[in-house]
Amino acid sequence: MHLHRLEKTWLKFGISMLAVFLIVLGVMAFSMGMKPPSEHHHTVDPTKVAETAPFDNPGLNQIGKNHYEAVMTAYAFGFEPAVPLEVPVGSKVDFIVTSSDVVHGFAIVGTNVNMMIVPGEVSHVTHTFDKPGEYLILCNEYCGTGHEFMAITIVVQ
Amino acid sequence: MKSFDRSDSKLVLAHVLFAFAALFIGGVAGLLQSMVKSGSIELPANIGYYELLTAHGVLMALIFTTYFIVGFLYSGVSHTLGGKLLPVSRKLGWYGYALMSVGTVMGVIVILLGKASVLYTFYAPMKASPWFYIALALVVVGSWLSGFGIFYQYIRWKKGNKGKLSPLFAYMSVVTMLLWQICTIGVAIEVVVQLIPWSFGWVDTVNVVLSRTLFWYFGHPLVYFWLLPAYICWYVVIPKVIGGKIFSDSLARLSFMLFLLFSIPVGFHHQLMEPGISPFWKYLQVVLTFMVIIPSLMTAFSMFATFELYGRSKGAKGTFGWVKKLPWKDVRFFAPFMGMLIFIPAGAGGIINASNQMNAVVHNTLWVTGHFHITVATSVALTFFGILYWLIPAITGRVLTPRMNKLGMIQTIIWCVGMFFMSGAMHIVGLFGSPRRTAYNTYNDHPDAVLWMPYHVAMAIGGSILFIGVILIVYNIIGLLRAPRGETEYPIGEVSEASEKTPAFLERWGLWIGIAVALIVFAYTLPLVDMIMNNVPSPGYVTW
Numbered sequence: 109m110h111l112h113r114l115e116k117t118w119l120k121f122g123i124s125m126l127a128v129f130l131i132v133l134g135v136m137a138f139s140m141g142m143k144p145p146s147e148h149h150h151t152v153d154p155t156k157v158a159e160t161a162p163f164d165n166p167g168l169n170q171i172g173k174n175h176y177e178a179v180m181t182a183y184a185f186g187f188e189p190a191v192p193l194e195v196p197v198g199s200k201v202d203f204i205v206t207s208s209d210v211v212h213g214f215a216i217v218g219t220n221v222n223m224m225i226v227p228g229e230v231s232h233v234t235h236t237f238d239k240p241g242e243y244l245i246l247c248n249e250y251c252g253t254g255h256e257f258m259a260i261t262i263v264v265q
Numbered sequence: 266m267k268s269f270d271r272s273d274s275k276l277v278l279a280h281v282l283f284a285f286a287a288l289f290i291g292g293v294a295g296l297l298q299s300m301v302k303s304g305s306i307e308l309p310a311n312i313g314y315y316e317l318l319t320a321h322g323v324l325m326a327l328i329f330t331t332y333f334i335v336g337f338l339y340s341g342v343s344h345t346l347g348g349k350l351l352p353v354s355r356k357l358g359w360y361g362y363a364l365m366s367v368g369t370v371m372g373v374i375v376i377l378l379g380k381a382s383v384l385y386t387f388y389a390p391m392k393a394s395p396w397f398y399i400a401l402a403l404v405v406v407g408s409w410l411s412g413f414g415i416f417y418q419y420i421r422w423k424k425g426n427k428g429k430l431s432p433l434f435a436y437m438s439v440v441t442m443l444l445w446q447i448c449t450i451g452v453a454i455e456v457v458v459q460l461i462p463w464s465f466g467w468v469d470t471v472n473v474v475l476s477r478t479l480f481w482y483f484g485h486p487l488v489y490f491w492l493l494p495a496y497i498c499w500y501v502v503i504p505k506v507i508g509g510k511i512f513s514d515s516l517a518r519l520s521f522m523l524f525l526l527f528s529i530p531v532g533f534h535h536q537l538m539e540p541g542i543s544p545f546w547k548y549l550q551v552v553l554t555f556m557v558i559i560p561s562l563m564t565a566f567s568m569f570a571t572f573e574l575y576g577r578s579k580g581a582k583g584t585f586g587w588v589k590k591l592p593w594k595d596v597r598f599f600a601p602f603m604g605m606l607i608f609i610p611a612g613a614g615g616i617i618n619a620s621n622q623m624n625a626v627v628h629n630t631l632w633v634t635g636h637f638h639i640t641v642a643t644s645v646a647l648t649f650f651g652i653l654y655w656l657i658p659a660i661t662g663r664v665l666t667p668r669m670n671k672l673g674m675i676q677t678i679i680w681c682v683g684m685f686f687m688s689g690a691m692h693i694v695g696l697f698g699s700p701r702r703t704a705y706n707t708y709n710d711h712p713d714a715v716l717w718m719p720y721h722v723a724m725a726i727g728g729s730i731l732f733i734g735v736i737l738i739v740y741n742i743i744g745l746l747r748a749p750r751g752e753t754e755y756p757i758g759e760v761s762e763a764s765e766k767t768p769a770f771l772e773r774w775g776l777w778i779g780i781a782v783a784l785i786v787f788a789y790t791l792p793l794v795d796m797i798m799n800n801v802p803s804p805g806y807v808t809w
Contacts, residue, residue, distance in 0.1 A: 110765040112566075119559070134548060146538075149541055209806050210808055211473065213629050217697075222625040222629070227803040228801030248701070253809045259708050
């Protein structure tokens, strides 16, 4: 099949850029620890979330110096624990979240924390809060009538 | 010049008019949504924001597009494959139309009764009325019948024209419908095997991760099902409209085949932020996703090559002199051209969305809503609008008057301006974190959320301008139907003399379908086995 000379150049340039871009993405994901959140399966019976550890006791636990674990349950239309979380500046927080009903979203405005919460699965993401402030955690996946009210905050000070 | 077959024109017109009725109702819903979202109005007690949102999504993304596409493809297949539809094909077209229409009416009633406020993605375990799922199944099965009609006409033509190259329009229509048949199998399995028995209560639970995966196996090729008919207009019709030639027949066919191969095994790039799928398979499908950039680059090259060759044949000088020679005042060129131009930033936005871990920046924010409003609702919609100005005259035996052309130009400009405000504001505020599919709330006047409000107002301004555009396109259709009688040619471009003969392997369907299936099996088998083995069933919920 005949390709025009200029089209060959155009495609060679485009395909090379594409290759470079995909390699950068792959290297960042697999050797620099920047994979998308919630690596693979961690399951929980979605009808027994409140009785299953660690979701029987949702809240913030300190697990190291400046290192916290936030165990949370998303439900229509809120999060457990329902009170604002509080951590010092510079804290690294591991979020461990599941749903006790439908699919929800979990996004922290002003950060790159953004993941889906699917019933039966446990989602994981880690974020280090370097700047003080009151961060909005909200559900960004439509979950029903009160979806727009589903939010809490995390206070970093 | 041979005029368009009158009984075929009835079938085509029925599809086009249904499509624009859906566009109008969907447009009303869209206008109201943008008003609610910006805090400008509150809906009367019994209408919910999410009912409107479901109606808007279903009517615009599924109904408007599918009806228009079926109508447009049938028109071109009738015109290029023998000048009229075979009785079997025409019958299949009408049966498809009837099934889709029953499904649409049923679906809209269920949505407006508030029994299915699950949006057009209907993610389980939100459980809608079974009649909503049955309605969707009817629409899909109806579209299959329409597809079979196109295949039948094509196969019969090939049998009667042994050794001849099929017309480019018909070839592209077959690829588009083939893509549709292969991808809708996923959503059909989701709806028929998983959701209908579950919503009737015959089974108690649903495998949520599997249902989402089957949906997105369909959901991404769906966008190529919208785009490919627009590409047919760009590749086959636009060269004729401007008076130029198709740059290369074989490259046009090759790019369509590459779209068929690389638009299906890629659904995970819509599921990058969710649990239950390993990072390896997500990344693999991201790589496959980006392969569609190659036929996109080929398409861009072909389009501008056609334009430049035409301009130079008219005596254009200098590097960009040919730009001035293009028929800027002809809506049949101008509307699709604006669609093409806007597809450049729109496609770039799509690359951002699919970029594996970087998807976290934009996932489920208004950025995504902005993205598909400049892709399907601008690039594709403007091309479809531009098609109307020759299609309706050609099939009804009328002519495009200078006045209608002018109204079409105005409509195009209104659409672009409205979309600039609405989609522009959506993109920016999405980067600030404003969630999509979310009614008005300032989150206790949180400073971040308060900052979003001016952008939500800009969206409402854009939405209002777009609604004027919706009214004008409906007015223009009525105007076209009442235009003076006369003959309008169905514009089909001819291939440039410089272009070489098209190789036969591009029409070896077994080969291409085989590669497509192999890629799908490769990208999906292991993740699907994993999802079925690790099934954590969930009961259903009605949360609206």
